[in-house]
Amino acid sequence: MAHSASIEASNIDFRGHAPRLVTAARMLGLIGLVLTAIVGVAAISMGDGHARESIWRAYVANLCYFTAIGLGGLIFVLIQHATRAGWSVSVRRLAESTAGALPTMAMLAIPIVVVMLLSLPGIEEVYPWLKSGYDRSNAAYLNKPFFAIRMVVFFGIWIWLANFFVNSSVLQDQTGDVRLTSRMESRCYPGILLYALTSTFFVIDMLMSMNPHWYSTIFGVYYFSISFVNNVSVMALMIFFLHRAGFMRNVVSNEHLHDVGKLVFAFTVFWAYIGFSQYMLIWYASLPEETFWFMARQSGPWLYLSILLILGGFFIPFLGLISRHPKRRAAALAVGAAWVLVVHWFDILWLALPRANPEAGAVTISGTTLVFDLVLSLTAMIGIGGIFASAVLQRLGSASLVPTRDPRLNEALAFHNF
Amino acid sequence: MSHASPKTVAVSTEPGALAYYLLEFETPDAIRSAARRVNEAGWTRWDTHTPYPIHGLDATMGVRPTVLPVIVFVCGCLGALTGLALQWWANASDPANFKFIPTFLQGYHFLISGKPYFSLPANIPVIFELTILFSAFGAVFGMLGLNFLPDLYNALFNSRRFARVTDDRFFISLDARDPRFDERKTREFAETLGAAVVEDVRHSPWTAPPQWMVHVGVVASIVALVPLALIARSWTAKSPLPRFHIVQDMDNQERYKAQMENPIFADGRATRLPAEGTVAIGELYEDTHYWYGLVDGKPAETMPERVELNEALMERGRKLFDINCSACHGYDGAAYGAIRVRADAIGNVLAVRSFYERSVMEKSVGHLFNTITNGFQTMPAYGHRVSTEDRWAIVAYVRALQRSRSASVDDLTTEERARLR
Numbered sequence: 001m002a003h004s005a006s007i008e009a010s011n012i013d014f015r016g017h018a019p020r021l022v023t024a025a026r027m028l029g030l031i032g033l034v035l036t037a038i039v040g041v042a043a044i045s046m047g048d049g050h051a052r053e054s055i056w057r058a059y060v061a062n063l064c065y066f067t068a069i070g071l072g073g074l075i076f077v078l079i080q081h082a083t084r085a086g087w088s089v090s091v092r093r094l095a096e097s098t099a100g101a102l103p104t105m106a107m108l109a110i111p112i113v114v115v116m117l118l119s120l121p122g123i124e125e126v127y128p129w130l131k132s133g134y135d136r137s138n139a140a141y142l143n144k145p146f147f148a149i150r151m152v153v154f155f156g157i158w159i160w161l162a163n164f165f166v167n168s169s170v171l172q173d174q175t176g177d178v179r180l181t182s183r184m185e186s187r188c189y190p191g192i193l194l195y196a197l198t199s200t201f202f203v204i205d206m207l208m209s210m211n212p213h214w215y216s217t218i219f220g221v222y223y224f225s226i227s228f229v230n231n232v233s234v235m236a237l238m239i240f241f242l243h244r245a246g247f248m249r250n251v252v253s254n255e256h257l258h259d260v261g262k263l264v265f266a267f268t269v270f271w272a273y274i275g276f277s278q279y280m281l282i283w284y285a286s287l288p289e290e291t292f293w294f295m296a297r298q299s300g301p302w303l304y305l306s307i308l309l310i311l312g313g314f315f316i317p318f319l320g321l322i323s324r325h326p327k328r329r330a331a332a333l334a335v336g337a338a339w340v341l342v343v344h345w346f347d348i349l350w351l352a353l354p355r356a357n358p359e360a361g362a363v364t365i366s367g368t369t370l371v372f373d374l375v376l377s378l379t380a381m382i383g384i385g386g387i388f389a390s391a392v393l394q395r396l397g398s399a400s401l402v403p404t405r406d407p408r409l410n411e412a413l414a415f416h417n418f
Numbered sequence: 419m420s421h422a423s424p425k426t427v428a429v430s431t432e433p434g435a436l437a438y439y440l441l442e443f444e445t446p447d448a449i450r451s452a453a454r455r456v457n458e459a460g461w462t463r464w465d466t467h468t469p470y471p472i473h474g475l476d477a478t479m480g481v482r483p484t485v486l487p488v489i490v491f492v493c494g495c496l497g498a499l500t501g502l503a504l505q506w507w508a509n510a511s512d513p514a515n516f517k518f519i520p521t522f523l524q525g526y527h528f529l530i531s532g533k534p535y536f537s538l539p540a541n542i543p544v545i546f547e548l549t550i551l552f553s554a555f556g557a558v559f560g561m562l563g564l565n566f567l568p569d570l571y572n573a574l575f576n577s578r579r580f581a582r583v584t585d586d587r588f589f590i591s592l593d594a595r596d597p598r599f600d601e602r603k604t605r606e607f608a609e610t611l612g613a614a615v616v617e618d619v620r621h622s623p624w625t626a627p628p629q630w631m632v633h634v635g636v637v638a639s640i641v642a643l644v645p646l647a648l649i650a651r652s653w654t655a656k657s658p659l660p661r662f663h664i665v666q667d668m669d670n671q672e673r674y675k676a677q678m679e680n681p682i683f684a685d686g687r688a689t690r691l692p693a694e695g696t697v698a699i700g701e702l703y704e705d706t707h708y709w710y711g712l713v714d715g716k717p718a719e720t721m722p723e724r725v726e727l728n729e730a731l732m733e734r735g736r737k738l739f740d741i742n743c744s745a746c747h748g749y750d751g752a753a754y755g756a757i758r759v760r761a762d763a764i765g766n767v768l769a770v771r772s773f774y775e776r777s778v779m780e781k782s783v784g785h786l787f788n789t790i791t792n793g794f795q796t797m798p799a800y801g802h803r804v805s806t807e808d809r810w811a812i813v814a815y816v817r818a819l820q821r822s823r824s825a826s827v828d829d830l831t832t833e834e835r836a837r838l839r
Contacts, residue, residue: 276539276542279539280539280540280542280543283539284531284533284539284540286531286532322491323487324487416473416474
């Protein structure tokens with residue numbers, strides 16, 4: 001068949017290249033973590049009283065950021081099976097590789113749980129519900145042991161889901177067994193349900209509980225929108241770099257790129273929709289116990305970040321990606337995708353860094369604390385990001401870049417947008 | 419793709435005139451290669467007709483990318499602007515600046531949740547919806563327009579063979595309006611394209627619709643006018659009946675009215691006092707001089723600072739005095755208004771006071787204000803129907819009336835005095 005021929009002619013074996021890249025990424029990650037420690041110690045010894053808090057916040061923010069990408073990969077794969085999507089088969093393994101990094105993210109989450117269990121200094125400032133004197137009306141949910149149990153459950157479910165879907169797909173490369181596809185399809189529906197619950201409560205625990213008495217019912221959806229848009233952006237970047245290195249040329253065409261681009265575009269709009277919905281309800285009701293959270297993000301340096309998010313998270317990608325042309329050019333889409341990834345990194349910082357107090361609204365922090373916040377976030381990004389990337393690359397290099405014997409592969413190769 | 423702009427050729431559309439050559443194909447591959455050749459030959463007015471979309475056929479035909487996305491984008495932007503302008507107009511524009519616009523088209527200030535009249539976060543949902551709506555309109559009507567639809571007559575449907583286009587046959591139609599069209603040469607060209615059949619499609623004579631359809635049409639058009647006529651009538655007619663309640667909700671709401679019973683509260687009353695220590699918007703009556711005419715608990719001797727004495731205020735005072743007070747006090751304030759005159763005529767007693775009685779002349783403005791607000795002995799109260807600002811305007815006017823009866827020569831300017839002599 002013509003299509004199988006094009007797959008053979010195309011280089012889809014990344015195995016030879018991966019190990020070098022994996023080592024490089026891992027080195028980078030370790031350097032980042034060491035740098036974080038050095039900057040952290042420097043900040044503490046310089047007498048910045050908030051330094052310890054800054055370290056934990058930067059770490060949690062980046063943990064959430066890269067976990068979001070992995071979760072985005074997971075939900076992407078689940079949705080493809082749920083909809084029996086044909087077009088996406090040729091890019092599905094890219095999403096499987098980001099989902100496959102979730103076990104590594106579980107390892108990176110352990111330090112935070114340990115810090116919490118040991119009540120190391122500074123963590124109580126990040127999660128006030130850890131303080132002994134805290135008004136404990138929701139203590140039944142927010143307490144150390146239950147938090148730790150939940151983390152184990154969340155990551156356990158994700159690892160289980162990711163392993164099942166990635167391994168089944170890889171197994172099919174060898175056996176060509178069509179039953180694997182139907183098995184994945186029948187498991188994806190409960191998988192989606194589990195994903196929705198775990199991802200929502202994960203971010204409630206990790207980020208929303210930084211203000212234990214503040215709640216927004218749309219918070220989980222907001223995190224989901226970040227996960228999804230980040231993951232498809234990562235996929236667009238992967239396609240760009242793999243194409244440049246000569247991989248997957250005939251398998252992933254402009255048509256597939258176009259669809260990935262449409263998802264990036266659609267989910268930046270979705271993110272804006274959800275973000276605005278959250279803002280508008282709180283703004284309209286104007287209840288002090290809710291508005292202080294936004295007050296903190298509308299005052300001081302965070303105001304500029306908020307404006308950046310509105311412009312950079314919505315208007316710029318909206319206008320930049322609305323036309324079909326950039327979506328069909330790998331380089332243009334890669335620029336858009338990189339932009340989106342950077343903006344949403346700031347988006348997560350926007351969730352994690354500002355200190356807010358229900359009584360006082362914004363809590364002003366000193367310039368040095370702000371600088372340490374940002375520098376530590378950057379080094380932690382290099383650290384956690386490097387390790388995350390090494391895990392993704394390892395997955396990419398552990399099987400072919402395309403599920404070669406997926407029953408819908410031919411459909412994907414013949415795929416054509418109208 | 420660039421085509422030389424097609425020159426218009428006069429083509430007969432008389433019944434029986436040639437409209438198309440219709441080429442029938444049996445396979446998608448056959449139509450694809452034929453389409454490529456028609457395109458290469460430079461045809462502009464021709465089309466392919468297939469039972470299902472064939473990928474890439476539009477490219478083979480040399481169809482240019484559509485401008486529809488641009489139309490949709492522009493419509494979307496217009497929708498966003500419309501949403502913004504509409505909300506500004508309806509809620510934030512000041513009617514005073516747009517007197518030349520009929521009242522029923524003017525906006526009015528409507529305070530919602532204490533937000534500013536014009537506030538972007540509240541406007542975004544409507545902007546969003548209108549953007550979507552206008553984009554959808556742009557897409558649908560733009561598509562129809564670009565395709566010259568709806569098209570009530572197309573000669574292609576005169577071909578019986580063409581019915582199979584929704585079934586299992588592929589067609590190319592070569593339009594007689596194309597500048598390249600030539601009855602003989604085009605036929606020859608068509609026959610080289612590998613079609614199973616080449617058919618001449620001719621214009622059909624105009625057939626009148628059946629008689630019953632005409633009757634139904636006439637009756638339906640007349641019936642359709644009835645609602646319009648009814649609306650037109652009720653716009654001009656006057657009626658003692660209450661108006662139609664098409665949408666009930668706004669008129670008859672499920673809600674508690676003043677003095678009703680409400681079991682939710684311990685005292686069983688629906689009417690509540692404001693929460694202690696709170697003041698409703700616009701009801702902070704701190705300035706007792708202005709709101710009650712009192713200074714240090716005594717009737718004010720002077721007009722409050724907030725009231726600016728000028729021509730406009732006097733004019734307003736006169737108007738309101740004529741409306742509210744003249745019936746008893748007379749237009750001149752001498753206590754011979756129509757009611758007083760009538761009361762005297764039928765032997766009733768209405769002891770209206772003249773403003774020029776000494777006792778009234780000596781009253782302070784604060785006292786006059788109080789009389790208008792709360793009434794005075796047998797004189798009724800006006801505080802509930804005349805606004806505070808307007809009551810001060812009346813006070814000013816009453817004072818002016820009184821002054822007019824106690825003027826001396828000294829009040830005149832030198833010129834006026836000169837004229838008197």
